[in-house]
Amino acid sequence: MFESVPVSVPAPGKTTLDSMLPTSILPTVIPVAPGLSGAPDLPIVPIIPTPHATAAVRNLLYIAQAPNEALVTYLKSLGWKVSAGSLATQASVLKTDTPVAGIVDMTSFSARELTALEPALRHQRAGWIALTDDTHLADPVVCHLIRHFCFDFVKGPFSHATIGYLVDHAYGMVSLGDIDLADTPTVFGDEQMVGTCEAMQQLFRTIRKVANTDANVFITGESGTGKELTAVAIHERSPRRKGPFVAINCGAIGNHLIQSELFGYERGAFTGANQRKIGRVEEADGGTLFLDEIGDLPLDSQVHLLRFLQERKIDRLGGHDPIAVNVRIISATHIDLEAAMAAGRFRTDLFHRLCVLRVDEPPLRARGKDIEILALHVLHKFRSDGRRKIVGFAPSAIEAMYSYAWTGNVREMINRVRRAIVMAENKLITADDLGLGHCTGIESTTLAAARDAAEKRAIELTLLRHRHRLAEAAAELGISRVTLYRLMVAHGLRGAAMVTGADA
Numbered sequence: 001m002f003e004s005v006p007v008s009v010p011a012p013g014k015t016t017l018d019s020m021l022p023t024s025i026l027p028t029v030i031p032v033a034p035g036l037s038g039a040p041d042l043p044i045v046p047i048i049p050t051p052h053a054t055a056a057v058r059n060l061l062y063i064a065q066a067p068n069e070a071l072v073t074y075l076k077s078l079g080w081k082v083s084a085g086s087l088a089t090q091a092s093v094l095k096t097d098t099p100v101a102g103i104v105d106m107t108s109f110s111a112r113e114l115t116a117l118e119p120a121l122r123h124q125r126a127g128w129i130a131l132t133d134d135t136h137l138a139d140p141v142v143c144h145l146i147r148h149f150c151f152d153f154v155k156g157p158f159s160h161a162t163i164g165y166l167v168d169h170a171y172g173m174v175s176l177g178d179i180d181l182a183d184t185p186t187v188f189g190d191e192q193m194v195g196t197c198e199a200m201q202q203l204f205r206t207i208r209k210v211a212n213t214d215a216n217v218f219i220t221g222e223s224g225t226g227k228e229l230t231a232v233a234i235h236e237r238s239p240r241r242k243g244p245f246v247a248i249n250c251g252a253i254g255n256h257l258i259q260s261e262l263f264g265y266e267r268g269a270f271t272g273a274n275q276r277k278i279g280r281v282e283e284a285d286g287g288t289l290f291l292d293e294i295g296d297l298p299l300d301s302q303v304h305l306l307r308f309l310q311e312r313k314i315d316r317l318g319g320h321d322p323i324a325v326n327v328r329i330i331s332a333t334h335i336d337l338e339a340a341m342a343a344g345r346f347r348t349d350l351f352h353r354l355c356v357l358r359v360d361e362p363p364l365r366a367r368g369k370d371i372e373i374l375a376l377h378v379l380h381k382f383r384s385d386g387r388r389k390i391v392g393f394a395p396s397a398i399e400a401m402y403s404y405a406w407t408g409n410v411r412e413m414i415n416r417v418r419r420a421i422v423m424a425e426n427k428l429i430t431a432d433d434l435g436l437g438h439c440t441g442i443e444s445t446t447l448a449a450a451r452d453a454a455e456k457r458a459i460e461l462t463l464l465r466h467r468h469r470l471a472e473a474a475a476e477l478g479i480s481r482v483t484l485y486r487l488m489v490a491h492g493l494r495g496a497a498m499v500t501g502a503d504a
């Protein structure tokens with residue numbers, strides 16, 4: 001209630017997660033949505049309009065059996081555009097896409113009527129204040145509605161000034177979330193690609209440049225960093241955008257099947273080949289073929305793929321005449337292909353054919369503030385999955401998101417936030433809801449150890465951001481290259497740098 005003053009300021013957090021897209025269940029054909037493919041550039045647009053654009057009118061919905069006229073007059077004098085009355089007559093206020101402050105007079109409704117108000121109270125753009133009394137507070141339905149859907153409550157006798165203060169606050173809270181989201185740049189209509197940090201901006205620039213050529217592209221990055229999303233982005237901005245985008249996961253198909261899957265077969269080519277099957281390469285004719293997890297392609301298939309890349313013709317199994325196919329190949333892997341080549345598991349000549357242009361996906365832990373932006377983006381996208389109205393992330397969650405390593409990257413972020421949306425007990429997602437309770441808390445430590453850890457982390461992240469280009473990283477850190485090298489050795493980062501560098 002009011003004595004406790006509303007406190008739940010949604011931290012400016014943002015996140016990511018990905019279990020819902022069947023992108024890795026391959027083989028997959030992703031048809032290109034015609035409406036998305038026209039733009040030659042990657043538009044950086046806000047997910048939703050900023051609240052400032054519509055801030056002139058501040059709507060206030062006051063739901064009561066008999067609205068208090070004096071209160072309405074007072075609220076109007078504060079500049080609110082007040083819509084007072086039953087929900088049935090005033091619901092249109094909630095249909096706009098702008099923030100709305102709400103007052104619900106719970107003393108004037110029965111428990112059943114109140115339950116019927118739940119969808120309105122759940123509305124993501126409305127910030128509610130409940131007017132109630134001790135009798136109603138004894139009712140579990142009322143408590144449930146207040147706890148999960150209202151910013152605060154006031155017990156009678158009601159002070160107009162208190163209500164005026166609280167609605168202002170509730171309105172500010174719902175607008176706050178939008179300001180955070182408005183910072184979030186995106187790439188697609190359906191599939192938004194979030195990224196504001198320098199590494200992501202660099203990636204967007206690379207995507208634009210690469211899309212304009214027809215050369216083969218090789219994408220590296222840890223699992224879940226957005227390699228497939230990038231491949232689709234390149235295709236959709238390329239001159240081939242009207243053609244098909246065909247994705248195949250080379251790691252998900254058994255060795256014996258991969259050739260027929262890639263190149264197809266003629267009827268009668270082998271026992272059970274009852275009819276002709278067109279392979280994935282041929283399916284992609286005129287478009288883009290995305291070979292995911294190319295590092296898992298068996299050596300004999302590598303030979304066939306290489307021959308195709310040289311001759312631009314395929315042979316269906318059991319076929320007689322080679323068939324010309326015109327595809328652009330984008331390949332991706334999360335493994336260290338240089339190491340695979342050194343070990344003889346991947347053909348160097350094939351690699352050079354595939355890797356004409358190279359795109360590196362930065363790991364999530366190196367994206368700084370984008371960690372929060374992505375978290376909020378995912379929350380915005382999926383928050384209607386939850387039973388409760390979730391307005392943001394608690395400080396513990398933000399802290400945990402920054403200290404966690406995110407080895408599963410954006411995909412893991414999406415999974416954790418989606419789970420948290422369902423599991424959260426309150427309006428703010430906590431570190432525990434994210435399953436990251438262990439990443440918070442001030443550990444007792446000496447100042448020297450804290451400095452040491454901070455130094456290591458700063459170096460690690462700077463190296464990641466600069467793709468292990470030591471001169472650039474040293475310049476950003478304000479130290480010499482020699483000093484950086486010495487510190488990397490001291491912190492045990494040299495080995496890691498070399499491994500990641502090769503992979504990147």
Ligand SMILES: Nc1ncnc2c1ncn2[C@@H]1O[C@H](COP(=O)(O)OP(=O)(O)O)[C@@H](O)[C@H]1O
Nearest residue numbers: 018192193194223224225226227228229410411
């Ligand atoms: N920058 C991003 N912004 C928003 N969502 C992203 C971003 N990068 C990846 N995702 C999402 O994360 C998930 C994993 O991306 P994906 O391209 O499949 O990763 P990878 O192929 O590298 O494993 C997908 O659901 C994708 O839409």
Ligand SMILES: [Mg+2]
Nearest residue numbers: 024227228292
């Ligand atoms: Mg993938």
